[in-house]
Amino acid sequence: MDKAFTLLAEDTDTKARRGRVHTARGDIETPVFMPVGTQATVKGLQPRDLKAVGTQILLGNTYHLNLRPGPRLIRKLGGLHAFMGWDRPILTDSGGFQAFSLAQLRRMDDTGVRFRSHLDGSEVFLGPREVMDIQRDLGSDIAMVLDQCPPAGCPRGEAEEAVRRSVTWAQMSLEHATASGFLSGHQVFAIVQGGRFEDLRRECAQALAQMDFPGYAIGGVSVGESEEEMMPQVETAAACLPDGKARYVMGVGTPPQLLRMVGYGADMFDCVMPTREARHGVAFTPHGKINLKNHRFREDPRPLVEGLDNPVCAQFSRAYLRHLVMAGEILGAVLLSVHNVHFYLHLMEEARAHIEQGDFATWSRAWIERYNAGDPDRPS
Amino acid sequence: MDKAFTLLAEDTDTKARRGRVHTARGDIETPVFMPVGTQATVKGLQPRDLKAVGTQILLGNTYHLNLRPGPRLIRKLGGLHAFMGWDRPILTDSGGFQAFSLAQLRRMDDTGVRFRSHLDGSEVFLGPREVMDIQRDLGSDIAMVLDQCPPAGCPRGEAEEAVRRSVTWAQMSLEHATASGFLSGHQVFAIVQGGRFEDLRRECAQALAQMDFPGYAIGGVSVGESEEEMMPQVETAAACLPDGKARYVMGVGTPPQLLRMVGYGADMFDCVMPTREARHGVAFTPHGKINLKNHRFREDPRPLVEGLDNPVCAQFSRAYLRHLVMAGEILGAVLLSVHNVHFYLHLMEEARAHIEQGDFATWSRAWIERYNAGDPDRPS
Numbered sequence: 001m002d003k004a005f006t007l008l009a010e011d012t013d014t015k016a017r018r019g020r021v022h023t024a025r026g027d028i029e030t031p032v033f034m035p036v037g038t039q040a041t042v043k044g045l046q047p048r049d050l051k052a053v054g055t056q057i058l059l060g061n062t063y064h065l066n067l068r069p070g071p072r073l074i075r076k077l078g079g080l081h082a083f084m085g086w087d088r089p090i091l092t093d094s095g096g097f098q099a100f101s102l103a104q105l106r107r108m109d110d111t112g113v114r115f116r117s118h119l120d121g122s123e124v125f126l127g128p129r130e131v132m133d134i135q136r137d138l139g140s141d142i143a144m145v146l147d148q149c150p151p152a153g154c155p156r157g158e159a160e161e162a163v164r165r166s167v168t169w170a171q172m173s174l175e176h177a178t179a180s181g182f183l184s185g186h187q188v189f190a191i192v193q194g195g196r197f198e199d200l201r202r203e204c205a206q207a208l209a210q211m212d213f214p215g216y217a218i219g220g221v222s223v224g225e226s227e228e229e230m231m232p233q234v235e236t237a238a239a240c241l242p243d244g245k246a247r248y249v250m251g252v253g254t255p256p257q258l259l260r261m262v263g264y265g266a267d268m269f270d271c272v273m274p275t276r277e278a279r280h281g282v283a284f285t286p287h288g289k290i291n292l293k294n295h296r297f298r299e300d301p302r303p304l305v306e307g308l309d310n311p312v313c314a315q316f317s318r319a320y321l322r323h324l325v326m327a328g329e330i331l332g333a334v335l336l337s338v339h340n341v342h343f344y345l346h347l348m349e350e351a352r353a354h355i356e357q358g359d360f361a362t363w364s365r366a367w368i369e370r371y372n373a374g375d376p377d378r379p380s
Numbered sequence: 381m382d383k384a385f386t387l388l389a390e391d392t393d394t395k396a397r398r399g400r401v402h403t404a405r406g407d408i409e410t411p412v413f414m415p416v417g418t419q420a421t422v423k424g425l426q427p428r429d430l431k432a433v434g435t436q437i438l439l440g441n442t443y444h445l446n447l448r449p450g451p452r453l454i455r456k457l458g459g460l461h462a463f464m465g466w467d468r469p470i471l472t473d474s475g476g477f478q479a480f481s482l483a484q485l486r487r488m489d490d491t492g493v494r495f496r497s498h499l500d501g502s503e504v505f506l507g508p509r510e511v512m513d514i515q516r517d518l519g520s521d522i523a524m525v526l527d528q529c530p531p532a533g534c535p536r537g538e539a540e541e542a543v544r545r546s547v548t549w550a551q552m553s554l555e556h557a558t559a560s561g562f563l564s565g566h567q568v569f570a571i572v573q574g575g576r577f578e579d580l581r582r583e584c585a586q587a588l589a590q591m592d593f594p595g596y597a598i599g600g601v602s603v604g605e606s607e608e609e610m611m612p613q614v615e616t617a618a619a620c621l622p623d624g625k626a627r628y629v630m631g632v633g634t635p636p637q638l639l640r641m642v643g644y645g646a647d648m649f650d651c652v653m654p655t656r657e658a659r660h661g662v663a664f665t666p667h668g669k670i671n672l673k674n675h676r677f678r679e680d681p682r683p684l685v686e687g688l689d690n691p692v693c694a695q696f697s698r699a700y701l702r703h704l705v706m707a708g709e710i711l712g713a714v715l716l717s718v719h720n721v722h723f724y725l726h727l728m729e730e731a732r733a734h735i736e737q738g739d740f741a742t743w744s745r746a747w748i749e750r751y752n753a754g755d756p757d758r759p760s
Contacts, residue, residue: 040703044710047695069678069703077681077699085695298449301457315427315465319457323420323449330424330710 063095079139278336443475459519654720
């Protein structure tokens with residue numbers, strides 16, 4: 001296949017990179033945040049909203065879409081892009097993580113996982129090849145290999161076994177994607193596992209790097225471990241991955257975590273936090289999160305973030321958004337979701353600009369400090 | 381005040397009329413459907429969505445907004461239009477209906493109603509003047525007088541008393557709105573009550589007509605009575621109201637009911653049905669309502685309504701909308717709400733065109749027949 005990633009610039013003070021992922025549906029400027037559209041919808045946002053806030057690529061989920069509405073139905077209706085009305089790139093997670101976290105596991109061996117659906121209890125099998133075929137049916141621009149994601153705090157033996165199996169499955173996935181022709185016109189990313197064991201992370205990353213995947217992900221992070229445990233795993237794994245390939249950290253994180261991981265050389269992120277927090281009445285600001293249920297926003301005429309260029313900050317006051325949240329109105333969740341997704345996208349846009357300008361290290365340090373200091377208006 | 385309503389054309393076969401309501405925020409072409417934004421939001425729709433589907437005017441509710449977030453807060457934030465980001469006309473209901481239907485009533489006499497809030501149990505008083513003042517704080521373009529809405533099936537004595545009190549309150553409201561200056565630049569509509577007793581409807585309409593309000597509403601319909609009981613009340617009341625004033629039928633109805641009432645000379649309608657049905661997975665079509673939970677829509681690639689010019693029909697298949705509904709996704713309720721509101725607005729747009737063309741009677745008869753016949757694709 002054609003070149004999957006171009007490294008445009010590297011920071012001198014950190015390992016931050018400016019890059020570009022190339023897909024058949026267009027280029028993606030990195031570092032990038034990818035809104036999560038698990039069930040063929042980013043919760044609460046219309047495709048038009050996603051474009052209005054600058055979404056370059058979004059996520060779908062193989063586990064969920066395989067169970068409902070099913071890959072054959074989506075293929076019949078023209079693929080996931082046509083189905084959900086989104087014409088920019090889509091990355092789909094392999095469903096490995098969900099098969100372990102959501103489903104009732106029945107059996108797992110080197111051929112794959114057998115589990116009961118969390119929706120109706122029906123028995124489903126996902127192997128590395130099946131997962132590739134589902135993602136081919138969906139028409140994913142970037143497909144993820146099936147991996148085994150061990151729980152946080154698992155014993156070393158379990159993490160070793162997960163690494164061994166994930167590497168085996170990655171190899172099977174790549175061979176199947178090559179043989180089926182999926183690799184021409186689509187990308188497949190491998191996933192680094194290894195739990196909290198840095199030597200296992202290193203070993204896994206090196207083994208996968210030798211297979212020459214179009215891109216690499218770091219998985220099995222933010223699965224319940226502390227931030228102090230998580231960050232070194234990402235740093236270690238990122239350092240062992242090839243410079244010329246995109247690096248995607250799966251399922252993280254807070255805005256400061258994203259900036260720190262950009263500094264480790266990570267390029268791509270996805271997280272449900274912006275939309276999930278929105279549904280709980282929480283908005284992201286440069287001074288940390290604010291909960292609109294708080295009485296102090298009752299008459300606050302200001303936008304969520306002064307000067308931030310999105311349709312929510314342009315039109316609605318904190319007082320109005322608080323009213324919607326307090327009244328349990330759908331529109332509250334919708335508007336906060338639009339804002340929060342934009343906040344994450346905008347943060348990565350700023351990161352890209354500062355990497356280009358060469359001041360990423362000082363800018364990101366100041367950004368995190370301000371964010372962690374919290375809201376200066378908050379009564380102490 | 382300036383002229384409130386212009387009668388543009390009258391149908392010859394029915395009493396249908398083409399008209400124009402004049403407000404400080406622009407003209408409203410009638411017959412018109414007004415989406416319901418009870419709590420300062422039409423459930424699930426952004427102001428931009430409302431404009432995209434051609435909303436001319438929307439509703440707010442005095443009872444709800446008085447309790448939360450309160451008229452003083454809304455006034456402080458620039459009025460209801462600025463608060464909710466809507467710059468076209470707003471009509472606010474007086475809250476009389478909700479004080480009787482939602483609140484725990486404490487006392488009622490000719491000065492007003494005292495009740496306990498359904499939100500926090502606090503005691504609230506609403507009299508005809510208070511209701512005018514709240515709507516002045518909200519900045520309503522069309523304010524409704526406080527009325528007494530007796531329950532369906534009430535004895536004649538109770539309906540008589542409600543008429544007497546509603547007429548008294550209408551007089552007090554008009555005097556207060558005139559004295560306070562609200563009537564210059566805003567409209568106040570009186571409300572015809574009378575339950576299922578046609579002579580009371582007639583008497584009430586005539587008494588109110590003599591007061592020369594800018595416009596008139598028919599209230600206390602669709603409160604639990606049968607369609608057979610409701611329709612004659614609307615027909616009778618409409619016939620007793622002055623030709624030169626707008627006639628607004630409150631809280632109705634199904635698409636066929638709206639068309640029949642247009643034929644009685646009604647000009648304005650509001651109803652929660654389009655948004656409420658949407659939240660239950662139901663969409664309106666020219667062949668009746670369809671419930672997207674039905675299995676037969678599982679792979680249906682067609683839009684909700686072939687050729688209907690709205691953003692939902694333009695972009696999404698029934699199969700996708702069904703998937704969102706089945707998955708319990710917010711976007712399902714949002715997109716069906718956009719479509720259903722547009723369906724109602726479009727129906728009134730068609731009615732206006734056919735009144736102008738002079739074929740309203742035959743067109744509306746055929747429309748109702750097709751709608752009532754149901755979906756031709758439905759397996760029998």
